[in-house]
Every structure is written in structure tokens, then in C-alpha cells.
Amino acid sequence: MEIDLFGAMRQAVVDGAPTQAASLAQKALAEGIGALDAIDQGFVPGMHAVGEQFAARKLFLPDMLASAEAMKAAMAVLEPELNRQGASRPSAGTVLLGTTRGDIHEIDKTLVATLLTANGFRVHDLGVDVGCDKFAKAAQELNVDVVGVSALLTTTMAGQKNVVESLAGLRPRVKVIVGGAPVTRRWAEEIGADGYGKDAMAAVALVKSLLQK
Numbered sequence: 001m002e003i004d005l006f007g008a009m010r011q012a013v014v015d016g017a018p019t020q021a022a023s024l025a026q027k028a029l030a031e032g033i034g035a036l037d038a039i040d041q042g043f044v045p046g047m048h049a050v051g052e053q054f055a056a057r058k059l060f061l062p063d064m065l066a067s068a069e070a071m072k073a074a075m076a077v078l079e080p081e082l083n084r085q086g087a088s089r090p091s092a093g094t095v096l097l098g099t100t101r102g103d104i105h106e107i108d109k110t111l112v113a114t115l116l117t118a119n120g121f122r123v124h125d126l127g128v129d130v131g132c133d134k135f136a137k138a139a140q141e142l143n144v145d146v147v148g149v150s151a152l153l154t155t156t157m158a159g160q161k162n163v164v165e166s167l168a169g170l171r172p173r174v175k176v177i178v179g180g181a182p183v184t185r186r187w188a189e190e191i192g193a194d195g196y197g198k199d200a201m202a203a204v205a206l207v208k209s210l211l212q213k
């Protein structure tokens with residue numbers, strides 16, 4: 001039954017069907033499936049399938065946009081559930097998040113923000129297409145512990161390096177972590193970041209371990 005539901009979630013994202021995605025998210029919660037499982041095993045695999053089909057030229061830009069809308073509709077149902085879990089915990093630290101200059105992909109970063117919030121972190125989300133000056137200014141003003149920089153395009157990864165450099169005056173107190181589809185651990189090391197996370201769960205574990213040190 002669960003497997004069918006996860007399959008339907010994946011398909012709703014591939015089809016770019018927001019109403020269907022939202023109602024499947026509601027169904028999952030009503031059936032006692034955790035919000036995290038619905039995201040991880042249902043909706044996210046749909047986004048990855050869309051990415052593969054786009055690369056293979058079987059889907060096009062408007063299809064990716066429609067899939068993003070379906071994903072966002074599902075998240076709108078599941079996010080409050082995850083945020084509720086976070087609200088009941090004492091603050092574990094403050095994280096500033098944003099996507100690099102020239103990059104408008106938001107879903108991956110929003111997922112990272114949601115899971116951090118669910119785990120008790122206070123998150124300030126600067127949104128997408130954020131320049132390094134804005135990251136540096138906000139990191140200082142908000143007195144954050146960690147800055148997370150997302151990049152989904154090979155061409156916008158360089159922006160992560162710029163952010164690391166712009167935060168030089170605040171480090172090592174402020175930690176910088178990076179992630180996004182084309183980003184690797186090796187890239188993180190090369191640009192002098194404090195860590196890399198392959199997904200939102202890894203981001204939570206990484207932030208926890210950096211703040212314990």
C-alpha cells in the first residue's frame with residue numbers, strides 16, 4: 001500500500017500535477033506515513049526522475065517548472081508537520097541559507113531549511129539568486145553559527161567559493177557548508193568550506209557535528 005502511494009507521489013511530480021501531489025501528501029499524513037518518508041521516498045525521487053529525463057531531452061523546461069510546482073504543493077502540506085516537530089525542541093543553533101547568485105533553484109534548499117527547522121535549528125532563508133555580499137552582511141547581523149550555500153548548476157558553483165571568501169572575517173567561528181546536485185566533497189575542500197552534505201538529512205548531521213566541535 002505504502003509502496004503504491006510512494007509510486008503515485010513520484011508520478012504526480014513527473015506529471016507536474018500539483019493538486020494530485022497535495023492530495024497524496026494529505027493522504028500520506030492521514031494514513032500515518034511520516035512527512036519525511038513521503039518527501040524522501042515519494043516526491044524527491046520524482047524530481048530526480050524529471051532531472052534525468054530533462055538531461056535525456058525527453059522533458060523540457062516547462063515540464064521541469066510544472067514538476068517544481070507539484071513538489072511545492074506537496075511541501076506546502078508536509079512542511080507544517082515537520083515545523084511542528086522542530087517547534088517543540090530547544091534551539092540547537094542558527095543557520096543562514098541561500099542559493100548562489102544566478103541560480104533560481106529553490107526546492108532543494110527549502111528542503112534543507114525544513115529539515116533543519118524540524119531538528120530544532122533556527123533558520124534564516126535568504127532565498128535564491130543571492131550575492132556573496134548579502135550572505136556576509138546577513139551572517140554578521142543575524143549572528144549565525146552556520147552558513148549553508150546551495151548551487152544546482154555547474155555554472156553557479158563558483159558563487160559558493162565567493163561566499164566562502166566573503167565570510168573570511170567571521171571564520172572560524174562561523175562555519176560554511178555547501179551542497180547541491182553538482183557539488184562534491186572534493187569541491188567543498190577545494191574552496192575551503194567546512195563541509196558538504198549530499199542531501200537534507202546529511203545537512204542536519206553535518207551542522208550538528210560542526211556545532212558540537
Ligand code: B12
Binds near residue numbers: 068178196
Ligand atoms: C526543478 C528544476 C528546475 C526548476 C526549478 C524550480 C524551482 N522553483 O526550484 C526550473 C525549471 C526553474 C529550472 C531551471 C533551470 N535548470 Co533545473 N532542474 C530542476 C530539477 C529537475 C530538480 C531540482 C530540484 O528541485 N531537485 C530536488 C532536490 C531535492 O534535489 P537534490 O539536489 O537531491 O537536493 C538535495 C541536495 O542537493 C542537498 N542540498 C542542496 N542544497 C544544499 C545546500 C547545503 C548547504 C547542503 C548541505 C545540502 C544541499 O540537499 C537537498 C535536499 O535533500 C534538477 C534535476 C536534479 N536532479 O536536481 C534540474 C537541474 C538542476 N537543472 C538544470 C538546468 C540545466 C537548468 C537550466 C539552466 C535550464 C535552462 N536551459 O534554462 C535552468 C537554470 C535556471 C537558473 N538560472 O537557475 C540541470 C543542471 C545541470 C548542471 N550541472 O549545471 C539539472 C541537474 C537538470 C539536468 N539533469 O540537466 N530547473
